[in-house]
Amino acid sequence: MPSNFDCIGLPGDSTEVIASLIEQILPASTHLGTAHSGAETYRWQDPSGARVAIEMRGKLVHNAMPSFAGVPATQLRDAHRRTNALTGTDFVTASVATAGFSVDVCMRPSDIADLPQAGQVVAATVYMVGSLDEWVVQASPPERSGWRGLLGRARKPAAG
Numbered sequence: 716m717p718s719n720f721d722c723i724g725l726p727g728d729s730t731e732v733i734a735s736l737i738e739q740i741l742p743a744s745t746h747l748g749t750a751h752s753g754a755e756t757y758r759w760q761d762p763s764g765a766r767v768a769i770e771m772r773g774k775l776v777h778n779a780m781p782s783f784a785g786v787p788a789t790q791l792r793d794a795h796r797r798t799n800a801l802t803g804t805d806f807v808t809a810s811v812a813t814a815g816f817s818v819d820v821c822m823r824p825s826d827i828a829d830l831p832q833a834g835q836v837v838a839a840t841v842y843m844v845g846s847l848d849e850w851v852v853q854a855s856p857p858e859r860s861g862w863r864g865l866l867g868r869a870r871k872p873a874a875g
Contacts (some may be wrong), residue, residue: 724799
């Protein structure tokens with residue numbers, strides 16, 4: 716059965732196959748940050764634009780989300796065949812104009828007869844993934860304890 720990993724050239728038809736992929740890509744992943752819960756977030760991306768965000772809790776993979784690193788565009792472009800560098804598997808991307816923005820749609824070549832052409836209508840059930848590449852996590856300010864911390868410096872009574 717196809718998975719969301721298939722749409723970016725990463726075979727993912729079973730838990731074992733996905734676990735094997737994660738073992739291969741995790742060492743080449745970039746650490747994005749640590750949540751207050753202690754969960755670590757990593758992102759792997761290859762030159763084709765195939766990308767996987769991985770959430771680790773300790774040494775266990777808690778979640779893995781495949782996506783595509785699309786380039787923002789304002790015009791509809793012709794579709795492209797890409798090759799995942801890790802597996803050598805082809806996949807297809809197409810920029811699609813929607814109401815107010817453009818998105819890149821990824822698909823398996825076996826799901827389409829020919830590359831989509833500019834101007835065609837594409838009908839599919841898809842899921843959307845966004846990325847905040849420029850977003851930087853700020854450390855929380857230290858908690859203050861007691862009334863003094865809540866009110867700031869202790870105040871001298873007003874002279875009367």
